[in-house]
Amino acid sequence: MEPFEKPYIVGIDLGTTNCAVSYIDLSSDETGDSIVIFPIPQLSGPGEVSALKILPSSLYIPGEHEIDKGSLSLPWGSSHQAVVGRFAREQGAKIPDRLVSSAKSWLCHPKVDRRAPILPWGVGEAVDRVSPVTATAAYLGHIKAAWNHTREGD
Numbered sequence: 001m002e003p004f005e006k007p008y009i010v011g012i013d014l015g016t017t018n019c020a021v022s023y024i025d026l027s028s029d030e031t032g033d034s035i036v037i038f039p040i041p042q043l044s045g046p047g048e049v050s051a052l053k054i055l056p057s058s059l060y061i062p063g064e065h066e067i068d069k070g071s072l073s074l075p076w077g078s079s080h081q082a083v084v085g086r087f088a089r090e091q092g093a094k095i096p097d098r099l100v101s102s103a104k105s106w107l108c109h110p111k112v113d114r115r116a117p118i119l120p121w122g123v124g125e126a127v128d129r130v131s132p133v134t135a136t137a138a139y140l141g142h143i144k145a146a147w148n149h150t151r152e153g154d
Contacts, residue, residue, distance in 0.1 A: 008024065015057055019054065045090075055084065056085055058092055059083070060082060061099075066095075082138060107133065
């Protein structure tokens with residue numbers, strides 16, 4: 001193989017509600033192209049990581065003293081202030097003013113600046129906000145970090 005050629009073809013469904021990842025391992029000895037769903041490691045509770053078939057397109061921005069920061073750590077380390085995935089969706093159901101959902105829908109909205117920190121939409125000044133681009137990049141960044149962690153940088 002070429003130095004930068006990888007043995008995988010990866011497909012990402014970047015959905016408004018959920019994200020999913022599948023891949024084909026080109027180095028496999030199996031005959032035929034077998035598509036595999038990539039179980040995405042993510043927080044499923046405070047301090048609890050689960051590999052799930054989908055990553056909810058949800059970003060939760062915790063308050064300063066709301067959740068112990070150590071319980072938001074991921075196996076590959078994470079410098080993000082926000083959480084994405086299942087725990088983000090579930091925690092956001094409890095405290096909706098801190099939940100960003102449907103960020104992808106805002107990317108092409110003709111009347112908003114997609115780079116402006118407008119989400120979560122309609123919340124007060126006390127809540128930190130992010131842009132639709134930042135939220136969507138957080139989902140993709142999480143997927144990339146999860147892949148690299150499970151594939152040792154592949």
